[in-house]
Each structure stands twice: as C-alpha cells, then as structure tokens.
Amino acid sequence: MEWQERAPLMGLWRARDCLWLQVLDHAVYWARVVSRRHRHGVPPVCGRLIALKKRRKPRAGISGKLRTLALNPARTSESHMLTTTDHRRDRAGLTYVYPVLSRRSGGLSIGVNLNPNNACNWRCVYCQVPGLRRGSAPQTDLERLGQELRGFIDDVLHGDFYSRFQVPEEQRIIRDIAISGNGEPTSAPAFDRVVELIGAISEEFGLVGIGEKRRDTVQDLDVLPPPCPPPARGRVQNSMASTGSSQYSCPPGAGEIKLVLITNGSLVRRESVRHGLERWGEWGGEIWFKLDSATESGIRRINGYHLAPETLLRNLEAAATLCPTWLQTCLFAFDGKPPSDAEKQAYLEFLTEALNRKIPLKGILLYGLARPSLQMEAPRLSALPAEWLEAFAETVRETGLETRLSL
Numbered sequence: 001m002e003w004q005e006r007a008p009l010m011g012l013w014r015a016r017d018c019l020w021l022q023v024l025d026h027a028v029y030w031a032r033v034v035s036r037r038h039r040h041g042v043p044p045v046c047g048r049l050i051a052l053k054k055r056r057k058p059r060a061g062i063s064g065k066l067r068t069l070a071l072n073p074a075r076t077s078e079s080h081m082l083t084t085t086d087h088r089r090d091r092a093g094l095t096y097v098y099p100v101l102s103r104r105s106g107g108l109s110i111g112v113n114l115n116p117n118n119a120c121n122w123r124c125v126y127c128q129v130p131g132l133r134r135g136s137a138p139q140t141d142l143e144r145l146g147q148e149l150r151g152f153i154d155d156v157l158h159g160d161f162y163s164r165f166q167v168p169e170e171q172r173i174i175r176d177i178a179i180s181g182n183g184e185p186t187s188a189p190a191f192d193r194v195v196e197l198i199g200a201i202s203e204e205f206g207l208v209g210i211g212e213k214r215r216d217t218v219q220d221l222d223v224l225p226p227p228c229p230p231p232a233r234g235r236v237q238n239s240m241a242s243t244g245s246s247q248y249s250c251p252p253g254a255g256e257i258k259l260v261l262i263t264n265g266s267l268v269r270r271e272s273v274r275h276g277l278e279r280w281g282e283w284g285g286e287i288w289f290k291l292d293s294a295t296e297s298g299i300r301r302i303n304g305y306h307l308a309p310e311t312l313l314r315n316l317e318a319a320a321t322l323c324p325t326w327l328q329t330c331l332f333a334f335d336g337k338p339p340s341d342a343e344k345q346a347y348l349e350f351l352t353e354a355l356n357r358k359i360p361l362k363g364i365l366l367y368g369l370a371r372p373s374l375q376m377e378a379p380r381l382s383a384l385p386a387e388w389l390e391a392f393a394e395t396v397r398e399t400g401l402e403t404r405l406s407l
C-alpha cells in the first residue's frame with residue numbers, strides 16, 4: 001500500500017518531519033481498519049489468536065476420554081444406552097476397546113477390535129462391518145491398547161460405567177473379553193503380543209484364573225499362589241469391590257469370565273498366530289472358529305474366499321490342538337432358500353471327519369441372522385425360521401458334539 005493511500009491527512013503528511021502528525025495518521029488508519037473488520041464480522045488479529053487458543057483443547061488421553069464420558073451428563077443420554085443389538089465398535093470413543101451387551105450371555109462383553117481399518121481377508125455376505133475392505137489389520141499400538149483396556153475395565157469395576165450407559169441391573173456383569181473386531185484379528189502383525197497383553201491385564205484385575213497349562217509351565221518359578229478354589233458365582237464387580245484386584249489373590253469370580261477369540265482361522269499357519277493361539281489357551285482362552293459352509297463353492301459364496309474344505313479342516317486341526325476351540329456357524333436363507341441338502345450333508349461329513357481325526361472340538365455354536373448385514377448382498381439374506389434352525393441343531397447333535405443354538 002502506498003503511503004498516499006494510507007494518509008488521510010494528505011496535506012499534513014507531507015510535513016514528514018513532524019513526528020506527532022505521523023503518529024496521529026497511523027492511529028486514524030488503524031481505527032479505520034478495525035472498524036471495517038468489525039463491520040464485516042472479521043475478528044481483529046488479537047481476537048483471532050484468542051479464539052484459536054480457546055478452540056485448541058488439550059488432547060484427551062484414554063483416561064481423559066473416559067472421564068469426559070463420565071463427567072458430561074449430556075453424553076449419558078439415549079445415544080449412550082447400551083443395547084444388545086448395538087455392536088458399534090466406537091461406543092466408548094476408544095480405538096481398540098468397545099463394550100457390547102450380549103443377548104446370548106446376558107451381560108457385558110468387552111470387545112477388542114484390532115482392525116480399526118475395517119480390513120479383513122474374507123468378505124462374508126452377512127458381515128456387519130461398515131465399509132468392509134480387503135486387507136489386514138494395521139500394526140497394533142500396544143501401549144494404547146493396554147491403556148484403553150486397563151482404563152475401561154477399571155471404569156466398569158470401580159467407576160460408573162453401568163449407570164452412564166444405562167445398562168439394566170440384571171446385565172451388570174462382565175461375561176467375557178472377546179478379540180473380535182472389524183476384520184480378521186489374527187492378521188494383526190503383533191497378534192501374539194496382543195494376546196499376552198490381554199491375558200496379563202485380565203489376570204491383573206482378577207478376571208481370569210491362572211490357566212492350568214500356564215500354571216504347569218511357571219510353577220517352578222515359585223511366584224504363583226496355590227490354585228484358586230472353584231469360583232463362587234457372583235458379579236465380578238461386586239467381588240472385586242470387596243477384595244481389591246491383587247494380582248495373586250483369588251477374588252470370588254476370578255476365572256468366571258471367558259477370553260474369546262473370534263477368527264476365520266485362515267492364518268493359523270503363521271508363526272506369530274500359532275504362538276498367539278497357544279498363549280491364548282494358556283491364559284484360559286478359547287477360539288470360536290468360523291465354519292459357514294463345508295463346500296468350496298459355499299465358502300466362496302458365503303465367505304468370499306477361495307478355500308478347499310480339506311485346508312479348512314487342517315486349519316481347524318492346527319487351531320484346536322493349540323487352544324480349546326468351538327466351531328461357529330451362521331445360518332440364513334440366501335435368496336429365500338435355506339442351505340441345500342448337499343450343503344447340510346457336507347457340513348455333517350466335515351464334522352464326522354473332524355471327529356475321525358480326533359480334532360479336540362469343544363462343540364458347535366449355531367446362530368441365525370440376528371442383525372442385518374452391511375454388505376451389498378444384504379437384501380438377498382433373510383433369517384431362517386426357528387423350527388428350521390432347531391431341527392438342524394438336533395441333526396448336528398447326533399454327531400455327539402455339544403451343540404448350542406442362538407436364535
């Protein structure tokens with residue numbers, strides 16, 4: 001800007017050697033600038049700095065986030081009510097840990113999602129992951145996962161989590177910690193270290209007993225107490241409140257919760273996965289291994305993956321010998337038709353073959369379509385009638401395997 005423009009006192013400006021006039025002229029100029037900005041709603045520079053400062057909130061850490069949820073009554077609204085149909089992974093505003101009210105178990109399941117990127121190596125038609133894409137889990141931030149899990153369990157056991165999320169009185173009990181997220185969890189590069197961390201934190205809070213296998217391996221170290229007596233039935237949080245969470249105490253309720261890994265089992269041949277599964281078993285955990293079809297075409301159609309049934313059987317064998325394993329099967333109608341007789345026959349033959357090979361299965365978990373698919377096939381899927389599911393469950397029971405059905 002030229003000095004002539006800036007000088008409203010043109011005539012006087014020329015008397016440049018008059019210092020007072022120059023000061024006066026600058027004052028007039030800035031008064032005009034400020035009033036123009038004010039008229040157009042532009043905050044003055046110093047105002048903008050203050051506004052920026054106000055906007056810049058301190059970064060909320062894990063405990064900060066949990067505290068924010070706890071302290072903000074507006075968050076304790078209907079949107080924070082936990083229901084059995086709401087399995088959103090971001091319910092607690094955390095990256096890895098999320099709460100689920102389980103209809104099946106009638107209590108709280110603490111979910112661990114290792115796939116915040118919604119990536120899976122399979123693409124099941126019934127999958128409820130929004131924006132599912134092919135891929136693997138990213139590198140897990142173990143420190144963050146540890147902070148989230150510790151903070152969350154502490155909030156449930158000692159904070160006001162249940163009232164904030166309006167959990168019904170009869171469901172205020174931790175039932176399990178489940179590694180189950182928006183993709184295949186065993187694709188996490190540090191899967192075995194995740195397992196170790198979850199096991200250690202669960203034990204730290206007295207939520208799991210010390211697995212027999214693990215006890216055998218570390219007994220010689222002389223650091224473990226004698227085995228806990230069989231756990232008293234009761235609410236974990238109540239017993240913890242009265243006993244504290246000493247690592248080596250035997251609070252009533254210890255060992256009552258399950259550690260569950262929900263997996264499609266396709267990566268079981270990886271060394272870190274095998275090691276993780278073995279440690280999961282040693283921590284007292286179990287695997288829910290996906291088996292939706294026992295034919296190659298069925299696996300391709302339902303799970304969007306090329307896999308021969310024989311490979312699936314070998315993967316199952318590898319998993320079940322490392323850690324107690326349940327088979328988990330989702331049953332639904334595709335284009336209005338239930339699974340064909342050929343499909344049902346192949347499924348039963350698969351189970352028989354697993355028994356012939358002495359694969360140590362804990363049993364079969366059958367379940368129907370409880371929540372809508374978020375994949376493009378969703379309109380083609382529908383729930384099967386309860387009678388159909390019950391009849392099929394009865395047929396499966398004839399193999400001698402324990403079979404549980406969730407409608």
Ligand code: SF4
Binds near residue numbers: 121
């Ligand atoms: S394996 Fe699980 S996460 Fe992956 S596509 Fe199937 S249902 Fe979804």
